[in-house]
Each structure stands twice: as structure tokens, then as C-alpha cells.
Amino acid sequence: MKWRVILAIARKDIVDAVKNLYILGGIVMPIVISLLLRLVFPSADESNVFTIAVHDPDGSRMVAELRALPQVELLEVASGDLLAKEVEENAVGGLAVPSGFDAAVEAGEQPELTVYLNQRRVGYERLAFRRVVEQQVWALTGREFPARIVWTDVAASSETRERDEINFNHYLLTMFLVMALSTMGAFVVPLLLVEEKEKQTLQVLLVSPATPAEVTAGKALAGLFYSLLTAGVLIGMNRGWAGDWPVTILVLLLGSLFLIAVGLLVGGLLRTTMQVNTWASIVMLALMSPSWFTIVSLPAPVDIALHLTPTYYLTQALGLALAGEASLARVGGHLAILLGSVIVAFAAVVWMLRREER
Amino acid sequence: MNAIETENLTRVFNGLRAVDGITFAVEEGQIFGFLGPNGAGKTTTIRILTGQLRPTAGQARVIGCDVVNQRERLKPQIGVVFERQNLYERLSGRENLAFSARLYGVDGRRVDEALAHVELQERAGDLVQHYSNGMKQRLLIARALLHRPQVLFLDEPTKGLDPSVARGIRRLIAGLAGQGMTVFLTTHYMEEADHLCQRVAFLDQGRIVALDAPEQLKVAHGQRCLKATLNDGTHLSLSLDDPSDGRRLGELAATGRILTLHSAEATLEEVFIKLTGRRLLE
Numbered sequence: 001m002k003w004r005v006i007l008a009i010a011r012k013d014i015v016d017a018v019k020n021l022y023i024l025g026g027i028v029m030p031i032v033i034s035l036l037l038r039l040v041f042p043s044a045d046e047s048n049v050f051t052i053a054v055h056d057p058d059g060s061r062m063v064a065e066l067r068a069l070p071q072v073e074l075l076e077v078a079s080g081d082l083l084a085k086e087v088e089e090n091a092v093g094g095l096a097v098p099s100g101f102d103a104a105v106e107a108g109e110q111p112e113l114t115v116y117l118n119q120r121r122v123g124y125e126r127l128a129f130r131r132v133v134e135q136q137v138w139a140l141t142g143r144e145f146p147a148r149i150v151w152t153d154v155a156a157s158s159e160t161r162e163r164d165e166i167n168f169n170h171y172l173l174t175m176f177l178v179m180a181l182s183t184m185g186a187f188v189v190p191l192l193l194v195e196e197k198e199k200q201t202l203q204v205l206l207v208s209p210a211t212p213a214e215v216t217a218g219k220a221l222a223g224l225f226y227s228l229l230t231a232g233v234l235i236g237m238n239r240g241w242a243g244d245w246p247v248t249i250l251v252l253l254l255g256s257l258f259l260i261a262v263g264l265l266v267g268g269l270l271r272t273t274m275q276v277n278t279w280a281s282i283v284m285l286a287l288m289s290p291s292w293f294t295i296v297s298l299p300a301p302v303d304i305a306l307h308l309t310p311t312y313y314l315t316q317a318l319g320l321a322l323a324g325e326a327s328l329a330r331v332g333g334h335l336a337i338l339l340g341s342v343i344v345a346f347a348a349v350v351w352m353l354r355r356e357e358r
Numbered sequence: 359m360n361a362i363e364t365e366n367l368t369r370v371f372n373g374l375r376a377v378d379g380i381t382f383a384v385e386e387g388q389i390f391g392f393l394g395p396n397g398a399g400k401t402t403t404i405r406i407l408t409g410q411l412r413p414t415a416g417q418a419r420v421i422g423c424d425v426v427n428q429r430e431r432l433k434p435q436i437g438v439v440f441e442r443q444n445l446y447e448r449l450s451g452r453e454n455l456a457f458s459a460r461l462y463g464v465d466g467r468r469v470d471e472a473l474a475h476v477e478l479q480e481r482a483g484d485l486v487q488h489y490s491n492g493m494k495q496r497l498l499i500a501r502a503l504l505h506r507p508q509v510l511f512l513d514e515p516t517k518g519l520d521p522s523v524a525r526g527i528r529r530l531i532a533g534l535a536g537q538g539m540t541v542f543l544t545t546h547y548m549e550e551a552d553h554l555c556q557r558v559a560f561l562d563q564g565r566i567v568a569l570d571a572p573e574q575l576k577v578a579h580g581q582r583c584l585k586a587t588l589n590d591g592t593h594l595s596l597s598l599d600d601p602s603d604g605r606r607l608g609e610l611a612a613t614g615r616i617l618t619l620h621s622a623e624a625t626l627e628e629v630f631i632k633l634t635g636r637r638l639l640e
Contacts, residue, residue, distance in 0.1 A: 004463055005460075008457060008460035011457075011460070012446070016448055020448060199444055199446075199447075200440065200444040203410065203440055203444060204438075204501075205461075206410055207408050207433060207438045208461045208462065209430070209434055209461060211430070
């Protein structure tokens with residue numbers, strides 16, 4: 001593999017793609033739809049404000065600073081005994097600030113701060129709450145461990161959590177991300193390949209030092225660039241995002257690679273733009289469909305069919321990563337299936353290239 | 359030394375022998391014309407020689423490289439101008455060449471040299487979709503020459519161009535051979551081949567039916583004769599090989615009855631018709 005050749009092809013495609021209104025439409029469509037839906041559902045962002053119950057008899061500096069944060073709504077609780085109940089019913093978490101907390105912190109005594117965490121709340125809320133608490137505690141003195149935080153879980157079975165995990169904001173974002181990756185993979189990448197065949201510029205590439213594998217890798221790289229760029233824009237548009245960056249990036253990368261490989265297969269089989277319009281749309285819809293049904297119960301056969309689609313696991317892993325719930329135990333299986341799908345899909349691309357070569 | 363050699367080269371598509379056991383050689387620095395009507399197998403031969411298509415049987419070597427087993431070594435040494443104007447239309451002329459330069463690992467400064475060579479510097483920044491056919495053809499040639507190949511394959515380089523543009527392209531091709539480049543030219547314009555090529559091969563239904571220098575073909579397959587118009591308006595054809603026609607010519611000249619007298623050697627077109635019974639543009 002010659003990286004000079006691969007990068008030259010990718011660079012040409014990245015520039016050329018945005019000059020093709022048709023391909024440009026495919027790239028920006030998920031962003032435009034996302035913007036339109038945000039206009040239709042403006043309330044989707046409101047869930048980013050979370051409620052914290054506090055029992056703070058002395059009126060500590062930390063609670064005063066929490067009160068000033070725009071994304072925090074404080075619920076004052078008169079008694080420490082009522083705090084857990086209040087958290088369970090009305091808040092994502094609670095703080096039991098002991099008397100003399102500020103003075104103890106100043107004296108470097110590391111006072112105990114009991115923090116309640118409502119396990120019934122969605123992952124991203126819990127994650128955001130934890131981050132806010134940790135940031136505020138650390139900000140108290142600028143020293144390490146100004147207070148000892150004791151985390152206490154409140155309520156909720158795992159069944160309840162699974163059901164509650166779905167947040168409309170995340171549902172939309174997951175759907176748009178899967179839509180964007182599917183569009184890049186099943187529509188844009190095949191177009192990049194088919195247009196070369198249609199205009200007979202593929203012949204030019206194949207008499208140049210580029211091998212078929214390098215041409216394919218160049219197209220894949222251009223597709224990956226636009227997939228990750230669009231995903232980045234979509235996440236950027238989602239104000240107050242509080243998911244797991246590393247897992248989200250890993251899931252997006254694996255999902256993109258799988259869908260790009262599918263696109264290369266589609267592009268390898270088809271010969272005209274018209275064929276791409278017809279067949280790639282069907283493939284794209286099939287790939288996107290698992291992201292539409294995460295909040296509804298489906299008949300068993302449909303559910304089984306969705307489980308057979310690798311994008312189902314992309315949707316699940318992405319949903320968990322965006323919600324800040326992407327522990328290895330929860331997303332490990334999804335990632336493994338995605339990785340397996342990427343390997344199988346690229347093996348199919350290599351097989352197709354060898355078969356078609358002359 | 360030969361730049362191109364083929365031996366019994368054959369390509370079969372679904373039982374149809376598009377190229378049928380052709381054997382020929384092209385010397386280095388020569389312009390070699392591959393002539394034949396549409397469907398004769400010209401483009402298939404180019405596709406085999408440039409490593410795009412595997413032959414069903416036979417062998418071919420270009421610059422000493424086997425076109426099947428040494429493609430990667432062959433590719434940087436050849437340039438190809440395809441029959442279709444396959445440029446990236448949404449990119450500018452300069453961007454098209456810059457892309458090719460990156461593919462071949464050629465210095466970017468070579469782009470401007472190539473543009474200057476085909477006199478496209480002034481329009482280099484324009485999108486190719488706004489170029490005329492002649493400009494596109496010149497850009498195709500610049501692209502094929504960018505990496506200074508040893509052998510240039512030209513597939514119908516003047517097809518569909520108006521006569522003045524075609525003349526310019528022919529001048530360009532003639533200039534390349536003057537610099538020592540081997541040119542493999544397919545065309546069905548006989549005059550073009552006659553004007554440019556040191557040797558030509560006639561291809562018909564996948565087979566070479568004649569191969570020689572244009573002059574030799576015309577001599578071997580044409581008639582050596584003179585066309586005379588007499589003062590009374592009579593037209594005569596007088597063979598140079600017939601002693602009685604020679605005597606008659608002498609008598610006519612002596613009596614002052616000849617108004618005009620022209621040599622009438624066969625054209626390549628006539629040779630082709632004689633050999634195949636068909637016209638080139640059929």
C-alpha cells in the first residue's frame with residue numbers, strides 16, 4: 001500500500017465531493033434534518049437542566065456556587081433524613097453538607113460529604129451530576145481532596161434504569177448520527193466509486209501507480225473524513241452533551257468503517273448513479289432502521305431482524321456512550337459485534353477486488 | 359530495441375475473439391499506427407498493453423515489462439490518452455494535473471511545465487467543465503505526459519475534433535516522437551496515420567491483416583499509375599508497370615495532347631479496402 005497514492009485519492013475526493021451538489025446534499029442532509037427537528041422540538045434541550053436536592057444547614061460556599069450554575073436547579077431539603085427520599089422522587093442527586101463544612105475545608109480536615117445518586121435517572125444526567133459535584137469540591141481550595149466524598153446510590157432496579165435510559169434528546173442524536181454514518185456509507189461512498197466508473201476516470205487511476213486496493217482505501221478515507229466530520233457537527237449541535245468521549249469516538253469509528261465497507265461493496269456492484277439512487281437508498285434505509293425503534297416495542301420477528309443488523313449494535317452502543325453509560329460490561333458485546341462486522345465487511349471488499357481485478 | 363512486443367496476443371469475450379492472435383513489435387522512438395474500423399480490437403489491444411485487461415492467450419511486453427506479471431513496474435513508464443475525455447470536470451485543469459502528479463510522485467512544478475507544453479497555462483485555473491473539446495484533449499495529453507513516460511498510448515486522439523484542433527494535436531504528437539518517445543496510436547483516420555506514423559498495422563476483426571511502413575503498404579497493395587487529362591477532356595490511367603502504357607505516354611507527350619498529368623498512388627484507405635473488402639468508417 002502506497003500512502004502517497006491513498007492520500008492523493010482521498011484528498012481529490014474530499015475536494016471533488018463538495019463540488020458535486022448531489023453528494024454535498026447527502027453529506028449535509030442529516031445536519032439539515034437535525035436542525036429542522038430541533039426547531040420542531042425546541043424542548044429537547046431542556047432536559048439538560050438537572051435538579052439537585054441539598055441539605056445545607058450552614059449555607060456553604062459550595063452550595064452557593066452550585067446555585068449560580070445555569071444548568072443546576074437546587075431543591076432545598078429541611079432535614080438530612082428526608083434527603084434520600086427527595087432525591088429518589090425529584091432529583092438526579094443530593095448533597096448532605098455537614099455543619100461547619102466550609103471551616104473544616106479551610107482547616108484542611110477533609111470533612112465528609114455525602115452525595116446521593118439517583119440510579120433511576122438516565123446515565124448522562126448522573127454523569128453530569130457527578131462531574132459538577134467533583135468540580136465544585138475540587139474548586140473549594142485548589143488542593144487535592146478538600147473533602148471526602150461518600151457516594152450513596154438511591155433506589156432503582158436495573159430494569160427501571162434500562163427503560164429510563166431513553167431520553168428524547170439522545171434518541172434524536174443517536175438517530176441522526178446513525179443516519180449520517182449510513183448516508184456516508186451507503187450513499188456517498190458508492191457515489192464516489194460509481195462516478196469514477198461512469199465517467200471512466202477509474203481507468204485513469206488503474207493505469208496510474210494506484211492499485212485497486214489503494215483506490216478503494218482512498219475512497220474509504222474520504223468517506224471516513226466526511227462521516228466523522230458530520231458526526232462531529234451533529235454532536236456539536238447538541239448543547240450540553242455529557243457522554244463518554246473515548247467510547248463515543250470508538251463507536252463512531254467502528255460504525256463508520258462498517259458502513260463505508262458496505263458502501264464500497266455497493267459501489268463495487270453498481271455501475272451508474274441511477275443504480276446508486278435506487279439500490280443504495282434501500283440499503284441505507286435498512287441500515288438506519290434500528291435507530292428509529294429504540295423507544296418503541298416491536299413485534300418479535302421485526303425485533304429479531306433488527307438484531308441481525310450490525311447497525312443495531314451501533315445504535316445501542318452509541319446510545320449508551322452518549323448517555324455516559326458506556327461501561328465495558330454494557331458496550332463490550334456491541335463493540336465486539338461491530339468490530340467483527342467491520343472485519344467481515346472489509347474481507348468481502350478485498351474478495352470483491354481480487355475477483356474483479358481484470 | 360523494441361518498446362512494445364506482442365506474440366500471439368488473444369482476448370476472447372464471451373466466445374468472441376476481440377483480439378485474435380496478433381504479433382507485432384514497435385521500435386523505441388517510433389510512432390506506430392494501429393488502424394482499423396470500430397470494433398476491430400484496437401481499444402482492447404491498448405487495454406491489454408496498458409495492463410488494464412488480462413489477455414486470454416499470448417504474451418505482451420512493454421519496455422521489457424510483462425503486462426500481466428509486471429504491471430506495477432510498467433505503470434510509471436507509460437502514459438495513456440483514452441478515447442473518452444475522462445477528466446475530473448469539477449476540478450480545474452491545474453487541479454487535474456496536480457492530482458496526477460501526486461499519484462505518480464512527480465514534483466508539483468512539473469504541472470506548470472506540462473500545462474505550458476500544451477499551451478493551457480492561461481486557462482489552467484478554470485474548471486474543466488468549461489473547456490472546449492480541443493482544450494480537454496490537450497489537457498489529456500498533458501496528463502499523460504506529466505510523469506515523462508517512455509511509451510505513450512493514444513486511443514483515437516483526434517476523434518470528434520474540428521480539423522484545425524486536430525492538426526494542432528497531430529503537431530503535438532509529431533513533436534513527442536521527435537523527443538524520442540514511443541507513440542502507439544490507434545485511429546481510423548488514414549490520413550492521420552499516413553502523416554504521423556513510421557509503421558502501421560491494419561486490424562480487422564481482431565487480426566492484423568497488414569503491417570509495414572505506410573509507403574511500403576501503398577506500393578505493395580496499390581497501383582503504380584499516372585492519371586492524365588488530355589486536351590480533348592479525355593481521362594486516362596497509365597500504369598507504370600505496363601510497357602505499352604509507357605510507350606503511349608511517350609506518344610501523347612510528343613504530340614502535345616496532355617493537359618495535366620498526376621501520379622496516382624493508392625491511399626492507405628484504398629489499401630485497407632483492398633485487403634478487407636470494407637471501408638474504415640463502416
